[in-house]
Amino acid sequence: DQHDIATPRRTKEIISKHGFSFKKSLGQNFLIDANILNKIVEAADLTSERGALEIGPGIGALTERLAQQAKAVTAVEIDQRLIPILKDSLQEYSNVNVRHGDILKVDLHELFREDFGNVDKVSVVANLPYYVTTPILMKLLEERLPLDNIVVMIQKEVAQRMAAKPGGKEYGSLSIAVQYYCEPELVCIVPKTVFIPQPNVESAVIRLKLREQPAVQVEDEQHFFDIVQSSFVQRRKTIANNLKTRYFAGGDREQLEQLLNRAGIDPARRGETLSLEEYAVLSRVFLEAGI
Numbered sequence: 001d002q003h004d005i006a007t008p009r010r011t012k013e014i015i016s017k018h019g020f021s022f023k024k025s026l027g028q029n030f031l032i033d034a035n036i037l038n039k040i041v042e043a044a045d046l047t048s049e050r051g052a053l054e055i056g057p058g059i060g061a062l063t064e065r066l067a068q069q070a071k072a073v074t075a076v077e078i079d080q081r082l083i084p085i086l087k088d089s090l091q092e093y094s095n096v097n098v099r100h101g102d103i104l105k106v107d108l109h110e111l112f113r114e115d116f117g118n119v120d121k122v123s124v125v126a127n128l129p130y131y132v133t134t135p136i137l138m139k140l141l142e143e144r145l146p147l148d149n150i151v152v153m154i155q156k157e158v159a160q161r162m163a164a165k166p167g168g169k170e171y172g173s174l175s176i177a178v179q180y181y182c183e184p185e186l187v188c189i190v191p192k193t194v195f196i197p198q199p200n201v202e203s204a205v206i207r208l209k210l211r212e213q214p215a216v217q218v219e220d221e222q223h224f225f226d227i228v229q230s231s232f233v234q235r236r237k238t239i240a241n242n243l244k245t246r247y248f249a250g251g252d253r254e255q256l257e258q259l260l261n262r263a264g265i266d267p268a269r270r271g272e273t274l275s276l277e278e279y280a281v282l283s284r285v286f287l288e289a290g291i
């Protein structure tokens with residue numbers, strides 16, 4: 001459609017009409033490529049019964065597509081200067097609610113009650129500001145929102161870490177945190193050239209399908225994630241050495257090795273080789289031993 005916001009011409013027009021200047025500190029890199037937008041929207045499985053939450057709508061390139069596909073769209077934008085621009089560029093869509101705010105401070109359960117009361121399922125769809133990707137995604141996951149899936153454009157390396165399997169250098173606590181809640185799938189790698197202005201890094205679209213139950217059963221999530229974190233503090237060290245620093249700083253190396261053996265884990269392995277299941281077993285064995 002020639003009226004699409006996501007073209008270089010329309011984007012430049014809107015920007016100059018409103019005298020807008022990009023703020024690098026807010027991660028403002030706007031999408032100007034219709035094909036990439038199609039891929040993002042397709043991956044979210046939207047229907048006319050579903051809702052979409054967008055984080056950082058910018059001037060509305062993706063918001064417009066979401067409005068065409070979903071029943072209700074809520075877009076939360078931190079930059080006050082963009083609010084009147086969005087109202088203007090999206091005026092023909094009655095199913096869009098633009099909210100001014102910092103997504104990290106918004107009460108999302110309240111937002112869901114207010115905006116998504118009469119939709120079937122909700123997707124988060126966004127071209128995220130890269131400086132806060134991980135805090136935003138962890139907030140969405142940890143608050144256990146009733147989400148079907150999350151489709152986001154993020155920095156390529158971060159997407160690869162989220163989707164990484166055990167055994168490689170990309171696998172770490174972020175992979176485990178994301179995979180605990182979701183099944184990740186890399187949708188596509190995206191070149192810098194589809195943005196105005198161009199970012200310094202390559203990007204990727206990742207799809208996170210929310211699991212109905214976490215990937216592994218753990219008694220105490222905080223304990224589980226604490227063990228995971230501790231196991232990667234010094235990646236080149238063995239799991240035994242990392243865990244010793246965190247839980248056995250006083251000494252008892254023998255007890256630690258016994259517990260690792262009881263969990264079926266060779267103390268000489270490195271944290272990056274353990275699966276989620278193995279971390280779950282380790283957490284259980286530690287808890288049983290009062291650690």
Ligand code: SAM
Pocket residue numbers: 026027028029030031032055056057058059060061062063076077078079082101102103104126127128129130132
């Ligand atoms: N969705 C637009 C697009 O694809 O062209 C803009 C994407 S741009 C990468 C990120 C957007 O997120 C910017 O509009 C920025 O102002 C906004 N933003 C940055 N931090 C935010 C936060 N904490 N809460 C809400 N929006 C934020």
